[in-house]
Amino acid sequence: xxxxxxxxxxxxxxxxxxxxxxxxxxxxxxxxxxxxxxxxxxxxxxxxxxxxxxxxxxxxxxxxxxxxxxxxxxxxxxxxxxxxxxxxxxxxxxxxxxxxxxxxxxxxxxxxxxxxxxxxxxxxxxxxxxxxxxxxxxxxxxxxxxxxxxxxxxxxxxxxxxxxxxxxxxxxxxxxxxxxxxxxxxxxxxxxxxxxxxxxxxxxxxxxxxxxxxxxxxxxxxxxxxxxxxxxxxxxxxxxxxxxxxxxxxxxxxxxxxxxxxxxxxxxxxxxxxxxxxxxxxxxxxxxxxxxxxxxxxxxxxxxxxxxxxxxxxxxxxxxxxxxxxxxxxxxxxxxxxxxxxxxxxxxxxxxxxxxxxxxxxxxxxxx
Amino acid sequence: xxxxxxxxxxxxxxxxxxxxxxxxxxxxxxxxxxxxxxxxxxxxxxxxxxxxxxxxxxxxxxxxxxxxxxxxxxxxxxxxxxxxxxxxxxxxxxxxxxxxxxxxxxxxxxxxxxxxxxxxxxxxxxxxxxxxxxxxxxxxxxxxxxxxxxxxxxxxxxxxxxxxxxxxxxxxxxxxxxxxxx
Amino acid sequence: xxxxxxxxxxxxxxxxxxxxxxxxxxxxxxxxxxxxxxxxxxxxxxxxxxxxxxxxxxxxxxxxxxxxxxxxxxxxxxxxxxxxxxxxxxxxxxxxxxxxxxxxxxxxxxxxxxxxxxxxxxxxxxxxxxxxxxxxxxxxxxxxxxxxxxxxxxxxxxxxxxxxxxxxxxxxxxxxxxxxxxxxxxxxxxxxxxxxxxxxxxxxxxxxxxxxxxxxxxxxxxxxxxxxxxxxxxxxxxxxxxxxx
Numbered sequence: 001x002x003x004x005x006x007x008x009x010x011x012x013x014x015x016x017x018x019x020x021x022x023x024x025x026x027x028x029x030x031x032x033x034x035x036x037x038x039x040x041x042x043x044x045x046x047x048x049x050x051x052x053x054x055x056x057x058x059x060x061x062x063x064x065x066x067x068x069x070x071x072x073x074x075x076x077x078x079x080x081x082x083x084x085x086x087x088x089x090x091x092x093x094x095x096x097x098x099x100x101x102x103x104x105x106x107x108x109x110x111x112x113x114x115x116x117x118x119x120x121x122x123x124x125x126x127x128x129x130x131x132x133x134x135x136x137x138x139x140x141x142x143x144x145x146x147x148x149x150x151x152x153x154x155x156x157x158x159x160x161x162x163x164x165x166x167x168x169x170x171x172x173x174x175x176x177x178x179x180x181x182x183x184x185x186x187x188x189x190x191x192x193x194x195x196x197x198x199x200x201x202x203x204x205x206x207x208x209x210x211x212x213x214x215x216x217x218x219x220x221x222x223x224x225x226x227x228x229x230x231x232x233x234x235x236x237x238x239x240x241x242x243x244x245x246x247x248x249x250x251x252x253x254x255x256x257x258x259x260x261x262x263x264x265x266x267x268x269x270x271x272x273x274x275x276x277x278x279x280x281x282x283x284x285x286x287x288x289x290x291x292x293x294x295x296x297x298x299x300x301x302x303x304x305x306x307x308x309x310x311x312x313x314x315x316x317x318x319x320x321x322x323x324x325x326x327x328x329x330x331x332x333x334x335x336x337x338x339x340x341x342x343x344x345x346x347x348x349x350x351x352x353x354x355x356x357x358x359x360x361x362x363x364x365x366x367x368x
Numbered sequence: 369x370x371x372x373x374x375x376x377x378x379x380x381x382x383x384x385x386x387x388x389x390x391x392x393x394x395x396x397x398x399x400x401x402x403x404x405x406x407x408x409x410x411x412x413x414x415x416x417x418x419x420x421x422x423x424x425x426x427x428x429x430x431x432x433x434x435x436x437x438x439x440x441x442x443x444x445x446x447x448x449x450x451x452x453x454x455x456x457x458x459x460x461x462x463x464x465x466x467x468x469x470x471x472x473x474x475x476x477x478x479x480x481x482x483x484x485x486x487x488x489x490x491x492x493x494x495x496x497x498x499x500x501x502x503x504x505x506x507x508x509x510x511x512x513x514x515x516x517x518x519x520x521x522x523x524x525x526x527x528x529x530x531x532x533x534x535x536x537x538x539x540x541x542x543x544x545x546x547x548x549x550x
Numbered sequence: 551x552x553x554x555x556x557x558x559x560x561x562x563x564x565x566x567x568x569x570x571x572x573x574x575x576x577x578x579x580x581x582x583x584x585x586x587x588x589x590x591x592x593x594x595x596x597x598x599x600x601x602x603x604x605x606x607x608x609x610x611x612x613x614x615x616x617x618x619x620x621x622x623x624x625x626x627x628x629x630x631x632x633x634x635x636x637x638x639x640x641x642x643x644x645x646x647x648x649x650x651x652x653x654x655x656x657x658x659x660x661x662x663x664x665x666x667x668x669x670x671x672x673x674x675x676x677x678x679x680x681x682x683x684x685x686x687x688x689x690x691x692x693x694x695x696x697x698x699x700x701x702x703x704x705x706x707x708x709x710x711x712x713x714x715x716x717x718x719x720x721x722x723x724x725x726x727x728x729x730x731x732x733x734x735x736x737x738x739x740x741x742x743x744x745x746x747x748x749x750x751x752x753x754x755x756x757x758x759x760x761x762x763x764x765x766x767x768x769x770x771x772x773x774x775x776x777x778x779x780x781x782x783x784x785x786x787x788x789x790x791x792x793x794x795x
Contacts, residue, residue, distance in 0.1 A: 015394050015525075033628060041410055059631045063624065064657035071621035071654070075628030078615045079595070083628070101618050124410070185433050186390070186406040188398045208613040208629065210636050212592035218607045219615040268433060275432035355432045 011192040018156040019044035019183040021191075022086065022112055022176065025160035027052055028194040031110070032081040033059040035072035037091060040124045041180040042114035045086040066091040070098030070111075077107040078219040080207030082164055086112035088180075089130050090121060092138075099173055100139030103237075104221040106206075108167030110160065111145070112176045114183035117350025125350030126180030126268055131324035134175050135296040142234050144241050146174040146248065147295040149266040150182055154189035155293075165197040168204075170244055177295055179320065181268035181352065241297075250293035251302050255281060259288035259310055261365055264303070264329055265318045266292040269353060273318050276358035287362055290315075295325070300332035307336045314365060318353060319346040373426040374513055375435040379452050380444025380465070382419045385500035388526065389442065390421035392504065396514050396522030397425055405430045418448060425513060440511060441479075442503045444486075445469065453477050463507045465499065482510055484548055490541065498541035505545025516546060558582030560591040562611045571771025573761025574602055576728045577670060578609055580738045581639075584745055585612075594637045595629050597622040601643040602676045620651020623658035626665050637748060640667040645675045648684040648708050655714070659754050662719030666744040667756035669710060672763040673782060680766035684708045687781055692766075711758050711791040722747050722755035723792040729760070729778040733788070752795065760786055 016024065023045050026034065034053060036046045046062065053060035059076075063069035069085050076083040087095060092113045102109055115130045117123040137143045146166055148159045156178060163174040206217055223229030254274060256262055263273045270291040280287045290306060292299060307313065315337065317326045326344050333342060345361045347353060376393070380386045390406045397404035402425055409420040422435045439460045443449045445468045456462060458478040464471070467487035484506045490499035501523075508519055520539055527535040557564060561582035568574045585591050591612050598606040600619035607614035617625045622640045630638045640658075647655050647669050658665065674692055675681040681694040685707045689698040699707075711723045722744055726737040737759055744755035760782050762774035769777065 013398055015391070015398060033632060035628065061627070061631070064653055067621070068624040068654050068657065071618060071624035072628040074617075074621075075597075075615065075625035076632050078625070079629045079632035081628075081632045097618055098621070105616075181407070181433055184407055184410055186394060186408070188394065188404060208595045208615055209633065210593045210595060211611075211613050216607075216611055217613045220607070221616045221618075222604060224605075272432045272434055278431065352434060354434055354436050356436055 011190050013188050014191045015186060015188050016153060017044050017183065018150070018153045018178060018185050019114065020048045021153045021157040021189060022160050022178070023048040023052060024191065025157040026084045026110070026164070027056055027058070029161045029164040030082050030194065031058070031084050031164065033061075033072070033076040033083040034085065035061050035063050035069040035076070035083070036085050036087060037063050037066045037069050039088045039091045041116060041126075041183050042086050042088045042112065044183070045112060066094035067098065070095035070102075073109050073111075074098055074102050074105070074107065077102065077109045078105065078208050080204045080209060082168070084110040084112065086114070088114045088116045089118050089127070092130060092133065096133075096139035099145065100137070100141050100143065101221050102173050103137070103139075103143035103145065104141060105219045106171045107173070107219065108171050109173050110163045110167055110176065111173055112160075112178060115177065115179040117348070123350040124180065126182075126352055127320045127348070127350045128179060128267060128269065129321040129324065129348060130177070131295065131319070131321060134177050135298070135328070143237060144172070144244075144296055146170070146172055146244060146297070147177050148174065148250075149177045149292060149295050151267050151270050151291070152182070152189070153185055153187040156182065157189055157191065161194055162197055165201065166248070168201045169198055170240060172240070172244070177267065179267050180350070245297040248294060249297050249299040249302060251299035252291050252293065253306065254289040254291070255286075256288035256290060256306055256310070258286060259313060260286045261314050261316055261362060262288045262290050262306065262310065263316045263318055263358070263362070264290045264292070264325070266295060266325070269318045269320055272353055272355055273358050275355035276362060279355070279359055280362055285362070285366060298328050298332065300328075303329070303332050304336055307333055313337075314341045314343060316343045316345060316362065316365065318358060320348070320350075320352055321346055322348045373424055373428070373430065374440055375438045376423045376425070377435070377438035377441040377452060377456060378421045378423070379441070379448035380419060380500070382417050384419070384444045385497060386419040386421050386444065389500045389504050390423050392501070392519065392522050392526045393423050393425070394522070395525040396519045398525075399521040400514055400518040402427060402514075403430050405433050407433060418451070420448075420452070440507070440513075442507055443469065444500065444503065446474065449474055453479070461507075461510055463503055463510065465503060467499070482506060482549070484545065486545065489544060493537065493541060493544070495537055498538055501538045501541040502545035502548075505542040505547075506549050509546045509549040516542075558586045560585040560611050561609060563609050566609055567605060568602065569765040571762055571764040571774055572602070572676075573672060573728050573759070573763070574670065576734060577668065577737070577759055577761065580734070580741050581610070581668070584738065584742045587742070588745055588749065590637045590745070590749070593635070594639060595633070596639045596641065597626050597629070599642045599646040600677070601646050603641055603643065603670070604677070606641060620646050620649070621654055622646070623651065623654040623663070623665070623667070627658050627661070627663050630663060630665055637745070638665045640665055642667065642669055643676070644669070644671045644673065644683045644685040648710050656717070659714050659720050659756075660717045662721070662753045664748055664751060664753050666748045667754075668741065668744070669756055669758040670761050671710070671758050671786065672761045672766065673707070674763050674766040676763045676766045680763070680768065685710075685786075687785055690781075707785060709786060711756070714756065715791040719754060720756070720792050721753040721794045722790075723758075724790045725758040725760065725786060725788050727760040727778055727783065727788055729762070729775045
């Protein structure tokens with residue numbers, strides 16, 4: 001939709017689609033290369049970047065396939081560049097092989113998934129049914145990707161910048177889990193300059209730049225010796241994932257103090273839920289919201305704390321899926337909350353819940 | 369209407385500038401310091417020819433980007449009127465393009481229908497494409513949701529990249545639409 | 551004593567894991583010689599394929615990335631775009647390039663990526679133990695075509711040089727063989743040509759090398775050489791298929 005190239009102060013209030021803000025943030029964060037393949041509802045990102053990267057003399061390439069695109073990401077990252085790709089669910093499935101190699105090769109990159117309905121070709125409406133795929137690695141082997149879940153155009157912009165920093169800092173792929181609503185949403189946002197998350201990032205001494213004056217670098221994805229090869233590699237990755245879990249759990253709460261019901265949601269559904277929660281709050285009903293900003297690592301510690309504070313609280317998980325994050329909620333709370341107090345409201349097929357629907361669901365729980 | 373969320377539906381044929389009106393409104397809201405959130409139809413939905421934009425405007429934080437029941441609408445053609453009229457809250461102002469919607473043949477509704485002969489007027493102005501902005505002018509006058517100055521500022525930003533002449537004809541179209549409403 | 555030839559400096563090993571009679575070792579040595587002669591080792595970034603050449607990083611003393619099966623041309627495309635001043639070498643086998651990675655090689659060639667490709671055609675999947683490849687000859691028995699490849703149901707072997715020659719952005723395409731000293735020398739000249747083309751900014755250049763796989767073919771090494779002479783050369787004629795200079 002709209003774009004604005006207003007010049008002036010450092011921070012501009014501009015109007016963009018979520019999918020476009022993602023592209024602009026990448027450029028501001030120093031993304032050198034972008035490789036992708038068109039698919040609804042994310043195509044505004046390649047369209048935006050085709051234009052902007054040409055203006056900025058950066059590397060834009062429309063790949064012959066999703067598979068080629070992610071392998072170009074693999075190559076550019078191995079070469080030491082900041083690199084991004086974007087797609088939507090069926091395309092992300094195709095990319096899984098490459099994501100596994102990127103994770104195995106300990107390479108940083110940013111992957112945008114504007115989730116749509118599935119399985120199969122599904123449809124082009126917003127969905128959250130790729131939760132398992134994103135948070136469990138997605139491809140073959142034992143690995144994880146950091147998964148950030150924006151719920152506004154501002155967060156699309158901010159989180160992409162964070163994603164590049166996190167990817168470089170931890171040397172893991174970072175997924176931005178958007179959806180057909182957040183990607184298509186047009187909102188004004190503060191287009192501020194790039195704000196690095198870390199004072200200093202580790203230098204990319206491992207990058208392939210030609211071995212002049214140093215020993216050759218090898219970006220390795222094969223470890224034929226199981227005992228001191230792959231086993232050690234997997235242990236090293238596991239240590240890193242533990243570190244990420246201890247350092248990076250992002251969530252936010254809204255009216256959770258002494259709430260009787262706490263809604264758990266992320267992305268577009270968190271905003272739909274908030275509308276319903278506010279309506280209940282004005283009627284004096286104590287309902288709160290626990291919103292996830294990282295889907296992996298999952299903010300389990302934070303949720304358990306809330307569960308311990310709020311006696312007899314009931315949880316309502318809302319997803320645009322038939323119940324995927326629900327399992328993480330159950331796992332997180334299994335020692336502190338009876339399973340019957342964790343309720344679910346979701347819909348698949350690319351259909352989204354409405355504020356009224358959520359409002360009624362909450363009323364149902366109260367009146368029981 | 370100023371203290372609660374205004375949820376606007378804009379619908380018409382592809383090419384009638386439905387998305388553009390949404391953009392102008394969004395820029396106008398930035399100018400007016402209001403919160404705004406817009407969604408347009410996309411993908412296969414727009415390939416069929418109809419276009420739809422939904423815009424929420426509020427002085428407060430806008431939570432749900434999903435609009436269930438719009439409480440204000442601009443409808444540019446008859447198929448959109450038939451398709452969407454029942455989704456709009458009864459009693460809400462609905463600005464219709466009477467050049468392309470024959471209200472005698474249209475289904476009866478419990479809305480505050482405002483007829484604007486926008487397409488015919490735009491043709492007389494010399495550019496059929498500004499019918500959407502004529503409608504916008506009428507809507508702003510009817511509802512007072514934004515100051516006209518904010519909308520002209522918004523138009524300046526929306527047409528920022530285009531030819532300067534585009535802004536001026538749209539500004540005239542906006543004023544004309546505005547003045548059509550008593 | 552005069553030393554006439556030594557192991558190329560860019561080769562790190564005097565023994566490989568390749569089977570006796572395998573052609574990869576010969577091609578490796580030729581690469582090493584050309585890299586030394588052109589003095590490009592420190593500028594070189596090599597993409598290793600999936601297949602027998604997967605452990606190339608153990609043999610060549612340069613920066614290496616280990617790619618997914620068939621994806622090296624996509625990986626190399628990105629590396630070359632990030633480092634246009636570096637030398638990018640794509641090394642692929644026939645399953646890697648002509649089966650699972652056909653889309654990647656065609657599109658890299660079609661974009662005219664300024665890369666050098668060495669395509670080793672031994673008419674079988676060596677690493678996995680001698681299965682049918684897209685280049686397996688008609689009648690050739692493999693573990694997955696035990697009665698011999700038939701046109702019906704399996705199609706004919708793909709001639710990659712001829713296929714890529716139809717794409718206008720390919721700049722140099724040659725098929726060579728390593729079945730004789732004479733052909734080995736010609737192969738070295740071809741490798742030198744495709745390397746030099748990249749250094750000169752000419753564009754996409756590839757040499758297809760017909761190579762022996764005695765273990766995969768289940769014949770003694772000497773018969774493997776004869777198989778190339780008597781069978782493969784008939785179907786895969788040697789020669790330059792494209793030279794736009």
